[in-house]
Amino acid sequence: MKTYSAKPREVEAKWYIIDANGKTLGRLASMIANILRGKHKPEYTPHVDMGDFVIVINAEKIEITGKKETDKMYYHHTGYPSGFRSISYRDLVAKHPTRALEKAVRGMIPHNTLGDTQFSKLKIYTGPEHPHEAQQPIEYKELEVIK
Numbered sequence: 001m002k003t004y005s006a007k008p009r010e011v012e013a014k015w016y017i018i019d020a021n022g023k024t025l026g027r028l029a030s031m032i033a034n035i036l037r038g039k040h041k042p043e044y045t046p047h048v049d050m051g052d053f054v055i056v057i058n059a060e061k062i063e064i065t066g067k068k069e070t071d072k073m074y075y076h077h078t079g080y081p082s083g084f085r086s087i088s089y090r091d092l093v094a095k096h097p098t099r100a101l102e103k104a105v106r107g108m109i110p111h112n113t114l115g116d117t118q119f120s121k122l123k124i125y126t127g128p129e130h131p132h133e134a135q136q137p138i139e140y141k142e143l144e145v146i147k
Contacts, residue, residue, distance in 0.1 A: 006045040011038075013121070014052045017130070017137035020101070021058040024065060029104035031142070032056065036118045037109060042054075049117050053136050056124045060097035064089065074103065098124040
C-alpha cells in the first residue's frame with residue numbers, strides 16, 4: 001500500500017471562527033496553530049500548506065493563569081546599540097490587545113516561508129465584529145473542551 005501525500009492543488013481551505021472569550025492563552029494558541037498547519041486533517045502532509053483560515057474574535061478577553069500577568073515578559077532587540085527592550089504581558093495587552101496571541105501562535109508554527117504562509121491565514125480582532133462574513137466561517141467546536 002502506498003503512502004498518501006497531499007498535493008497543493010488538492011487542498012481546500014475552510015474558514016473557522018473562534019471566540020476567545022474566557023479561553024486560556026496557551027491552550028487556545030496551540031489549537032489555532034494546529035488548525036493553521038492543517039494537523040487536524042487526516043490527510044496532513046508536513047511540507048504542504050494544508051491549513052485553514054482562522055478568525056479569532058474577542059481577543060482582548062483571553063485569560064492567563066497564575067501570576068503571568070505581571071511576571072511574563074516579552075523581549076526584543078531594536079538592532080541598535082542598547083536596543084534590548086522588554087514589556088510585561090499586562091502592558092503589552094494594554095497597548096496591543098491582539099499581540100500576545102499573535103506571538104504565542106507564531107512561536108508554535110515553523111519559522112520558514114511555509115510558516116509565514118500559514119501564519120498569514122490568522123485573523124485576530126478585539127471585538128465581536130469581523131469583516132469576513134462573505135467567507136461564511138464555521139464555528140470551531142473542538143474548543144468547547146478547552147477552558
